[in-house]
Amino acid sequence: MNKTLKELNLEDDFLFAKVMSDKEICKELLEKILEIEIEKVEMVEEQKTIDLLLESKGIRLDVYVKDENNTIYNVEMQRGKHKNLPKRLRYYQGSIDLDLISKGEDYRKLAKSYIIFICTFDLFDKGRHKYTFQNVCLEDNSIMLNDEAQKIILNSKGIMNDLSDELLEFLAYVEDSTDDKVKHVKGNLVKNIHRRVKEVKSDISVEVEFMTLLERDREKIEEGREEGILLTKKVLKLSNSGCTISQIAKECNISEEEVRRILE
Structure with missing residues (x-):
């Protein structure tokens, strides 16, 4: 919290x-x-x-x-x-x-x-x-x-x-x-x-600044979750279509280690 x-x-x-x-x-x-x-x-x-x-x-x-x-x-x-x-x-x-x-x-x-x-x-x-x-x-x-x-x-x-x-x-x-x-x-x-x-x-102005930054952080976290879900779906789709880990990594612009982590 x-x-x-x-x-x-x-x-x-x-x-x-x-x-x-x-x-x-x-x-x-x-x-x-x-x-x-x-x-x-x-x-x-x-x-x-x-x-x-x-x-x-x-x-x-x-x-x-x-x-x-x-x-x-x-x-x-x-x-x-x-x-x-x-x-x-x-x-x-x-x-x-x-x-x-x-x-x-x-x-x-x-x-x-x-x-x-x-x-x-x-x-x-x-x-x-x-x-x-x-x-x-x-x-x-x-x-x-x-x-x-x-x-x-x-x-x-x-x-x-x-x-x-x-x-x-x-x-x-x-x-x-x-x-x-x-x-x-x-x-x-x-x-x-x-x-x-x-x-x-x-200081009221500092409190406003803090709340603004807090809200911005929440938005970034939510954006990160959405991007993570989309990436996972793409990796699974490519894997199910027969692509190798190397091919998936290149297509998704991530490391092979990250591909393995998602598949596991």
């Missing part, structure tokens, strides 16, 4: 993106995660270009900002365990880099970047709340590639005491963004985020 806007937790990427559109909130969260000081953040001008580029693969950036040094920060909320998360990180990095420089331009124009995934699952099942990745030489791990690209995976299911109290409170809040949860927090990070969450949920 679909939730209303007021029932959403911060783990929902729609709510997360709306809350993080507040530059001060976004800056505070980045500072806590990276343990650095940032003077200011602003939306990247190429945001719409990136949206279009990534939506072609069914992906849209949640948070895409840069600081006073032109360092790029991309923060994404991820729900449901995805085995392909490392490849998704790679795709995001490549797409952002392509958007930062035009063909033929000097690679030195590539900005330092951080891609941060906030997950409601532990991808590696090691109990950590934070996993940080940089390119290191396998033969000599004292040698860093220094490509200035860093990827961080945070998760709310960690069991180690490996982060600051404020970040641990934040990760717990991600899946339970209620007034009751905030009563027990001590740090300011979650309190500030919760104030913004309440503002977003009380």
Whole structure:
């Protein structure tokens, strides 16, 4: 069952993106995660270009900002365990880099970047709340590639005491963004985020936008069901007429594996 806007937790990427559109909130969260000081953040001008580029693969950036040094920060909320998360990180990095420089331009124009995934699952099942990745030489791990690209995976299911109290409170809040949860927090990070969450949920225009997107998603799901039924009928018809799996795959423009799955 679909939730209303007021029932959403911060783990929902729609709510997360709306809350993080507040530059001060976004800056505070980045500072806590990276343990650095940032003077200011602003939306990247190429945001719409990136949206279009990534939506072609069914992906849209949640948070895409840069600081006073032109360092790029991309923060994404991820729900449901995805085995392909490392490849998704790679795709995001490549797409952002392509958007930062035009063909033929000097690679030195590539900005330092951080891609941060906030997950409601532990991808590696090691109990950590934070996993940080940089390119290191396998033969000599004292040698860093220094490509200035860093990827961080945070998760709310960690069991180690490996982060600051404020970040641990934040990760717990991600899946339970209620007034009751905030009563027990001590740090300011979650309190500030919760104030913004309440503002977003009380904004009528945001609620209209959310309902519109929800309806659009329902329509796409229904269209997908109808297309699936038609495809199944076509595959069965071709199979009954004596076509081979290879012929059916070519005729339906799908893989042979998909044909076998439908026939089974």
